[in-house]
Amino acid sequence: MDLLNNLALGFATAASPWNLLFCLTGVLLGTLIGVLPGIGATATIAMLLPITFQLEPVSSLIMLAGIYYGAQYGGSTTAILINMPGESSSAVTAIDGYQMARRGRAGAALAIAAIGSFFAGTVSTVLVAVFAPPLTAIALQFGSAEYFSLMIVGLVSSIALAHGSVVKALGMVVLGLLLGLVGTDIYTGTPRFNLGILELSDGLNFVALAVGVFGIAEILRNLENEHERDVVIKKVTNLWPTREDWKAMTAPILRGTVIGSALGILPGGGAILASFASYTVEKRISNTPGEFGKGAIAGVAGPESANNAGAQTSFIPMLTLGIPANPVMALMIGAMIIQGIVPGPNVATEQPALFWGIIASMWIGNLMLILLNLPLIGLWVKLLTIPYYMLFPAIIAFCSIGVYSVNSNVFDLYAVAFFGLLGYGLAKLRCEPAPLLLGFVLGPLLEEHLRRAMIMSRGDPSTFVTRPISLILLLLAAAVLVVVLLPSIRKKRDEVFVED
Amino acid sequence: MHKLAIYLAATAALAFTGSAGAQGYPERSITMVVPFAAGGPTDTVTRLVAESMSKDLGQQIIVENVGGAGGTLGASQVAKADPDGYTLLLHHIGMATSATLYRKLPYDTLNAFEYVGLVTDVPMTIVAKKDFEPTDLKGLIEYVKANADKVSLANAGIGAASHLCGMLFMSEIKTPLVTVPYKGTGPAMTDLLGGQVDLMCDQTTNTTKQIKGGTIKAYAVTSPKRLDALPDLPTVAEGGLPGMQVGIWHGIYAPKGTPAEVTQKLSASLQKALKDPNVVARFAELGTVPSSEAEATPEGLKSRLESEVTRWKPVIEAAGQYAD
Amino acid sequence: MKSLSFSARDLICGLLFIAVGLFFGIQAYGLEIGTAFRMGPGYFPLVLAAILVLLGIIVIVQSTQLEHEPMGPIAWRGLLFILPAPIFFGLTVRGLGFVPSLFFTGLLAAFASTKMRPGTALLLVGGLTLFSVIVFSYALGLPFRRFGPWLGM
Numbered sequence: 001m002d003l004l005n006n007l008a009l010g011f012a013t014a015a016s017p018w019n020l021l022f023c024l025t026g027v028l029l030g031t032l033i034g035v036l037p038g039i040g041a042t043a044t045i046a047m048l049l050p051i052t053f054q055l056e057p058v059s060s061l062i063m064l065a066g067i068y069y070g071a072q073y074g075g076s077t078t079a080i081l082i083n084m085p086g087e088s089s090s091a092v093t094a095i096d097g098y099q100m101a102r103r104g105r106a107g108a109a110l111a112i113a114a115i116g117s118f119f120a121g122t123v124s125t126v127l128v129a130v131f132a133p134p135l136t137a138i139a140l141q142f143g144s145a146e147y148f149s150l151m152i153v154g155l156v157s158s159i160a161l162a163h164g165s166v167v168k169a170l171g172m173v174v175l176g177l178l179l180g181l182v183g184t185d186i187y188t189g190t191p192r193f194n195l196g197i198l199e200l201s202d203g204l205n206f207v208a209l210a211v212g213v214f215g216i217a218e219i220l221r222n223l224e225n226e227h228e229r230d231v232v233i234k235k236v237t238n239l240w241p242t243r244e245d246w247k248a249m250t251a252p253i254l255r256g257t258v259i260g261s262a263l264g265i266l267p268g269g270g271a272i273l274a275s276f277a278s279y280t281v282e283k284r285i286s287n288t289p290g291e292f293g294k295g296a297i298a299g300v301a302g303p304e305s306a307n308n309a310g311a312q313t314s315f316i317p318m319l320t321l322g323i324p325a326n327p328v329m330a331l332m333i334g335a336m337i338i339q340g341i342v343p344g345p346n347v348a349t350e351q352p353a354l355f356w357g358i359i360a361s362m363w364i365g366n367l368m369l370i371l372l373n374l375p376l377i378g379l380w381v382k383l384l385t386i387p388y389y390m391l392f393p394a395i396i397a398f399c400s401i402g403v404y405s406v407n408s409n410v411f412d413l414y415a416v417a418f419f420g421l422l423g424y425g426l427a428k429l430r431c432e433p434a435p436l437l438l439g440f441v442l443g444p445l446l447e448e449h450l451r452r453a454m455i456m457s458r459g460d461p462s463t464f465v466t467r468p469i470s471l472i473l474l475l476l477a478a479a480v481l482v483v484v485l486l487p488s489i490r491k492k493r494d495e496v497f498v499e500d
Numbered sequence: 501m502h503k504l505a506i507y508l509a510a511t512a513a514l515a516f517t518g519s520a521g522a523q524g525y526p527e528r529s530i531t532m533v534v535p536f537a538a539g540g541p542t543d544t545v546t547r548l549v550a551e552s553m554s555k556d557l558g559q560q561i562i563v564e565n566v567g568g569a570g571g572t573l574g575a576s577q578v579a580k581a582d583p584d585g586y587t588l589l590l591h592h593i594g595m596a597t598s599a600t601l602y603r604k605l606p607y608d609t610l611n612a613f614e615y616v617g618l619v620t621d622v623p624m625t626i627v628a629k630k631d632f633e634p635t636d637l638k639g640l641i642e643y644v645k646a647n648a649d650k651v652s653l654a655n656a657g658i659g660a661a662s663h664l665c666g667m668l669f670m671s672e673i674k675t676p677l678v679t680v681p682y683k684g685t686g687p688a689m690t691d692l693l694g695g696q697v698d699l700m701c702d703q704t705t706n707t708t709k710q711i712k713g714g715t716i717k718a719y720a721v722t723s724p725k726r727l728d729a730l731p732d733l734p735t736v737a738e739g740g741l742p743g744m745q746v747g748i749w750h751g752i753y754a755p756k757g758t759p760a761e762v763t764q765k766l767s768a769s770l771q772k773a774l775k776d777p778n779v780v781a782r783f784a785e786l787g788t789v790p791s792s793e794a795e796a797t798p799e800g801l802k803s804r805l806e807s808e809v810t811r812w813k814p815v816i817e818a819a820g821q822y823a824d
Numbered sequence: 825m826k827s828l829s830f831s832a833r834d835l836i837c838g839l840l841f842i843a844v845g846l847f848f849g850i851q852a853y854g855l856e857i858g859t860a861f862r863m864g865p866g867y868f869p870l871v872l873a874a875i876l877v878l879l880g881i882i883v884i885v886q887s888t889q890l891e892h893e894p895m896g897p898i899a900w901r902g903l904l905f906i907l908p909a910p911i912f913f914g915l916t917v918r919g920l921g922f923v924p925s926l927f928f929t930g931l932l933a934a935f936a937s938t939k940m941r942p943g944t945a946l947l948l949v950g951g952l953t954l955f956s957v958i959v960f961s962y963a964l965g966l967p968f969r970r971f972g973p974w975l976g977m
Contacts, residue, residue, distance in 0.1 A: 033964075046537075046565070047964055140694035167886065171841045171879040178848045178872050184569075185855075185865035187681050189601070189658030192865050193851050198576075198606065201569040216906060223902035223936055321693060321715075330537070330686060334544055389937035390944070394952050396906060396933040397926055400913040401956060405966055408566050409573075413914030417907045424903070428895055429837040447868040448683060455680055456652060456696065459861025531967060564967045582973070 010356025026063035030070020037395045039402035040086025041071035042327045057339035062361040076113045084215035089307040091437045092275040096299030107239030107381050113304040114373045120257040120305035121366035124312035136320040139265045144452035149473035151446045154273040156477045157280035158438045169435045176439020199411035208412045212419025213433040219392045220424040252302035260309030274310035275303035529560040532588045535574025537567045541705040546590040552773035570659040579607035583757035592750045596808035600816045613753040616766045617796035621747035622788040623723035624665045625707045627716045629695040637719045637739030653677045654700040656685040661748045665701035667819045672743050704787030722746045729787045751801040771796045834887030841880030849873030905936035921972030927953045
C-alpha cells in the first residue's frame with residue numbers, strides 16, 4: 001500500500017541518527033526559547049531561522065518543525081506558570097492554566113497540557129498523512145465570504161471566554177477589533193489610527209500587546225499589596241494528574257483534537273480560532289461552567305489539544321499547496337527556498353523523502369517533547385518557589401529582549417509599556433484581556449474578508465447566504481448566540497466575583 | 501582632567517585610523533538590513549548573497565530583518581546609520597516606487613545612499629486560475645477587455661510587486677479592472693488556486709512551482725527572454741505587450757558618506773558572489789538570474805534607481821493610490 | 825429625585841469604552857467611508873466604534889444596578905518602575921549596547937518591589953545579564969551589539 005510505503009520512507013528519513021539529533025536539538029531549543037516569557041513560536045523561529053541554513057534541507061526543516069512544536073510547548077508553560085502568553089493560542093491556556101497554578105496545581109496543569117498536546121499531535125499527524133490532498137480541496141472551497149462567516153462564529157463564541165459581564169466582554173472584543181485595525185488599510189494603502197507614527201503603519205505588534213495586557217499587567221497586580229498578599233502560588237499539592245483529572249480531561253482532549261484539526265486546515269486564519277473555539281465549546285457543555293476562569297481542567301486540556309492539532313494540520317496547506325497558513329509557515333517556506341526547494345503542489349512527488357520525512361518527524365518531535373516535558377515539570381514547579389520579587393525582574397528583561405528581537409523595532413518596547421498600563425487599568429475595571437486579544441487577531445481578518453467578499457460579489461451582500469458553506473456558518477453563529485445569551489438573560493447572572 | 505584629555509585624544513586617534521583604514525575593511529562583522537520579514541523572497545535573495553559575500557570578505561554578514569511600512573522603515577534606519585560600511589541595505593524595486601507611493605518619506609531616496617550594485621532582476625509572470633477561459637496572452641487581453649467588469653485582478657497589497665505589475669498591465673491594455681488586494685502573496689495565491697479570483701501578475705519566485713504543477717495557468721513572463729525554468733512560457737513581447745517588460749530588481753545600498761573604497765570593495769565581492777555556482781543554481785530555481793558584472797556596480801545600481809523612479813512616478817500617480 | 829449610586833468601576837469602564845469609541849469614530853469619519861461594494865478604510869471602523877460607544881452606554885446604565893466592590897489598592901511603585909523598564913531598554917539598546925542596557929533595565933524593574941535589597945538586586949541582575957548574553961547573543965547569535973557606540977566601542 002502506498003501510504004505505508006510512504007510512511008516507511010518518512011520514518012526511515014526522520015529516524016536517521018542525524019535527523020533525530022536535529023529534531024531533538026530543535027525541540028530543545030524551541031522549548032528553551034518558548035519558555036522565556038514574551039517569546040512565542042513565531043519569534044522563536046524567526047530568531048533561530050539562520051542557524052538552520054547550513055544544514056541539509058530535510059534536517060533543517062525537521063529542526064525548524066521541532067522548534068515550532070517546542071516553542072508551543074514552552075509557550076504554554078509560561079502561560080501557565082506566570083500568565084505570560086507569547087501567542088494568541090496560549091492566551092487561552094493562560095486563563096485557566098494560571099489559575100490552576102495559583103491553586104497549587106501547576107504540575108497537573110503542565111502535565112495536562114503536555115498530554116493533550118501529544119494526543120492531538122498524534123491524531124493530526126495521521127490526518128496529515130492520510131487525508132492531506134482531499135482536505136486541501138475542501139479548504140480551497142473557502143472564499144472570503146466563508147471566512148467572514150467563520151470569523152463571526154468565532155466572535156460570537158468569544159463571549160464565553162469571559163467569566164464576568166457579557167457586555168464588558170463584548171466591549172473588549174470590539175476594542176480588540178479596533179486595535180487590530182490600527183495601521184494601514186490594505187485595500188487603499190490609507191494609514192489609519194496611527195497617530196502619525198511610522199512604526200505603527202503595519203499595525204500594533206501582537207507580542208507587545210499580549211505581553212503588556214497579560215504579563216505586565218499581572219506583575220503589577222501582584223505588586224499591589226506585596227506584604228499582605230502571598231503572590232506565590234499555594235503549596236504545590238501533587239505534580240501529576242489525579243485519577244479525577246484524567247477523567248476530566250479525556251473528553252475535552254478528544255473534542256479539542258477534532259476542533260483544532262478541522263480549523264487548522266483552513267489557510268485563511270482557521271488555526272487562530274482553534275483554541276478559542278475549543279474553550280467556548282468546553283465551557284458551554286460543562287456541567288460546572290462556573291469553574292471556568294478559576295482553574296477548570298477542561299479549560300486547559302481542550303484548548304491545548306486544539307491548538308496543537310491546529311498547528312499540525314496547518315502544515316497541510318503548506319505541504320500540498322506551498323502556501324503559508326500562518327507566519328511560522330511563511331518562515332518555513334522561506335527556509336525551504338533558501339535550501340533550494342521551492343514548495344508547491346509537486347513537493348510530495350518530487351521530494352518524497354522530504355515530504356514524508358517531515359510528516360514522520362512531526363510525530364517523533366511530539367514524542368520527544370512529551371518525554372522531555374513530563375520530567376521537566378518538577379523543575380518548572382520548583383521555579384515557582386523562587387520568591388516573586390526575584391522572578392519578575394527576569395520576566396521583564398526577557399520580555400524586553402523577546403519583543404525587540406521580533407522586528408528589531410524599539411517602538412514595540414514602548415508599546416509593551418503602554419499595553420501594560422492599559423492591561424492593568426482594565427484588570428482594575430474587571431475587564432478581561434482574553435476577548436480583547438481574540439478581537440485583536442480577528443479584527444483585520446474580519447474586515448479584510450468582509451470587504452473582499454463584497455468586492456467579489458460586486459456589492460451584493462446576499463453572497464453570505466447564497467454560498468452554502470457561508471450560510472451554514474452564519475446559522476451556526478446565530479445558534480451559538482442564542483445559546484450564549486439565553487442563560488445570561490434567564491439567570492440574571494449571579495454576578496461572578498472574579499479571581500482574587 | 502589631564503587623563504581624560506589623553507583618553508579623548510587616544511579615542512579620536514583610534515577612530516581616525518579606523519575610518520582611514522578602509523583598506524583593512526572589513527575588520528568586524530557587517531550588518532545587512534533587509535526591510536522585509538524573514539523568510540520572504542527578498543530575505544531569501546539577501547541570505548544567499550550575504551553568505552557568499554561573507555566567505556569572500558572574511559567577515560560574517562549578519563542579516564537583520566527590519567520589516568514594516570513597505571520597506572521604508574528598514575531603509576530609513578540604514579539611511580541614518582553610520583557610513584562606515586558596517587551597515588548595508590538590500591532593497592528591491594520598492595526603493596524606487598516608495599519615492600512616489602509615500603509622499604512623506606523620512607529620507608531622500610535619490611540622495612540618502614551610496615550604491616554597491618544590482619543583485620538580480622526577478623521576472624514577473626501573468627497568471628490566472630486554472631480554468632480561466634483564454635488560452636494565450638492575446639486571447640487574455642481580448643477577453644479581459646470584453647469582460648472588464650467581471651474579471652478580478654488580485655495583488656498582494658499596495659506597493660507589492662504584484663500591485664505594481666497589475667497597475668502596469670491595466671495601463672498597458674488601457675482597461676481598468678476590479679482589483680482585489682490581499683495581505684501578502686500567500687493568501688492571494690490561495691484564492692487563485694481555489695478559483696476565487698481570476699488574474700494575478702507576480703514574481704516567478706512565487707509562481708514557478710504552481711505553473712509547473714499545473715495548478716494555475718500562465719500567459720506570459722515579463723523578462724526580455726524566455727526563462728530556462730519555464731521554456732514554454734512566451735515573453736510579453738512575443739505576446740504583444742512589449743511595454744510590460746518589468747522585473748523586481750534588487751540592489752545593495754550603504755548610507756550616504758560611506759567611503760568609495762568600501763563600496764568598491766563590496767561591489768567586487770558582490771560580483772564574485774553572483775558568480776558563485778551555489779548562488780547561480782539557487783537563483784535559477786527561483787526563476788531568476790544574477791545581474792551582470794556591469795550592473796553589479798555602484799553606477800549600475802544608481803542609474804537603475806534613477807530611471808525606475810522616473811518610470812513608476814506616472815504609473816502610480818495615474819492609479820492615484822498612495823501608501824500614506 | 826431618586827439618588828443614584830454608581831459603581832465607580834463600571835462607570836469608568838463605560839466612559840473608557842465611550843472615549844475609545846469616539847476616538848476611533850472621529851478618526852474613522854475623517855477617512856473615506858466608501859460604499860458597500862467598495863468599502864473605504866473608514867467603513868468598518870466606524871461601525872465598530874458606534875458599537876463600542878453603545879456598549880459603553882449600556883455598561884454605565886448597568887453600573888447603577890449592580891452592587892459595588894472597592895477598587896483595591898493601586899500598585900504605584902510597580903507602575904513607576906516596571907513600565908519605564910522596557911522603555912529604557914528601547915531607548916538604550918542601540919546606543920549603549922545589549923549588555924549595559926539590559927543590566928540597567930533589569931535593575932530598574934527590580935526596584936519595583938519593596939522587598940528587593942540593593943545587594944540582591946545587583947547580584948540577581950548581574951546573573952540575569954550574563955545568562956541573556958550567553959543565550960541570546962552567543963548561542964542564538966541575535967544581531968545585537970553587545971556594547972554600543974555611546975561607550976566609544
